[in-house]
Amino acid sequence: xxxxxxxxxxxxxxxxxxxxxxxxxxxxxxxxxxxxxxxxxxxxxxxxxxxxxxxxxxxxxxxxxxxxxxxxxxxxxxxxxxxxxxxxxxxxxxxxxxxxxxxxxxxxxxxxxx
Amino acid sequence: xxxxxxxxxxxxxxxxxxxxxxxxxxxxxxxxxxxxxxxxxxxxxxxxxxxxxxxxxxxxxxxxxxxxxxxxxxxxxxxxxxxxxxxxxxxxxxxxxxxxxxxxxxxxxxxxxx
Numbered sequence: 237x238x239x240x241x242x243x244x245x246x247x248x249x250x251x252x253x254x255x256x257x258x259x260x261x262x263x264x265x266x267x268x269x270x271x272x273x274x275x276x277x278x279x280x281x282x283x284x285x286x287x288x289x290x291x292x293x294x295x296x297x298x299x300x301x302x303x304x305x306x307x308x309x310x311x312x313x314x315x316x317x318x319x320x321x322x323x324x325x326x327x328x329x330x331x332x333x334x335x336x337x338x339x340x341x342x343x344x345x346x347x348x349x350x
Numbered sequence: 351x352x353x354x355x356x357x358x359x360x361x362x363x364x365x366x367x368x369x370x371x372x373x374x375x376x377x378x379x380x381x382x383x384x385x386x387x388x389x390x391x392x393x394x395x396x397x398x399x400x401x402x403x404x405x406x407x408x409x410x411x412x413x414x415x416x417x418x419x420x421x422x423x424x425x426x427x428x429x430x431x432x433x434x435x436x437x438x439x440x441x442x443x444x445x446x447x448x449x450x451x452x453x454x455x456x457x458x459x460x461x462x463x464x
Contacts, residue, residue, distance in 0.1 A: 240393070269450060278457065279440065284450030292450045326393055335444060336382050336401045339452060341394040 238263065240342035242327050248348045249317050257312040257345045261329030268310040269330070269339055270302065274323035282325075285310055286333045317349045352377045352445045356455035363462055369431040371458045373424045373441030382444040383424040384452065385415055389437045400424060411435075431462045 241260045249255050261268050270282040281294040285304035293300075299315040308329075314321055324346050328339035354375045363369050375381055382401055386394040398409025405417045415426045424441060441455040 242393075267450070269452075271452075279442075279452075279454040281445075281448070281451040281453075286450075292448060294448075294451065328394075333450070335446075335449070336399075338384070338396055338399060340396055341386070343393040 240327055240329050240340055242325075242342040242345050244345060245343070246346045246348070248350065250350050251317055251319060253317050255314045255317060255321075255347055257314075257325050257327075257347070259310045259312070259327030259329075259342060261308050261310070261327075262340055265329035265331050265340075266308055267330045267333050267337070268304055268308065269328040270310070270312050271326045271328065272296075272323045273326060273344070274320070277323075279326070283312070291333065314347070319349050321347060322349045323347060352443055352447065352453050354383075354441045354443050354453060354455040356439075356441055356458045358458050359456075360459040360461060363431045363460070365433050365462050365464050366430050369426075369428040369435065369460065369462070371426040371439045371441075371460060373426065373455060375422050375424060375441075375443050377443050377446065379446045381417075381422075381424075383415075383417065384442040384444075385409065385413070385424075385426050386440045386442065387437045388440065388457075394440065397426070431460075433462050433464055436460055436462045 267286040284292040302312040304310045324344045326344045328341045330337035384399045385397040400417045442452040445451040
């Protein structure tokens, strides 16, 4: 069974540009989560999508946004990039929106902002 | 606020010796706890979780964890460490105030020497 996949593996942008990151969940999973892993800041919860709707977001500005498509894949968009947005962005999926469901993570997208 | 603490930045152990990675938590209500492992330039791999029931939870790759409610701890253990267990380990707790969110500890680097 294929795991969570993310693309691209690496992304290099300059300040002010926009970045789009993509995630495909495990087949049959309906919930998708996004986390940021920045140096010195640890793993921070960004967004949660379930059944095409944004269900929750972490303490990030509105320039971090995304969506979930009918096939449950997801896109994370970061507008007006800042240097501190450089990080590993991890996507996870779970079977449903159950509180005890396990989140399974993809390999991540390394975003570098110059 | 919900939180997990991993008091050790790094744990060093010789191959074949027991490995313990410590985690304590602070959460309102019932704690739902998880352990993940991250290898260099990779995403997080799920090891095990505690939801309810038996305080000793068995997981992947020979790892187990002991839930202790009185000490609010959830330590990860392996009876005999392998060099290939060298990685970054994260403890996480479901945040009952923020549905979908996993609150992660800062991580513990495990170094297993031959």
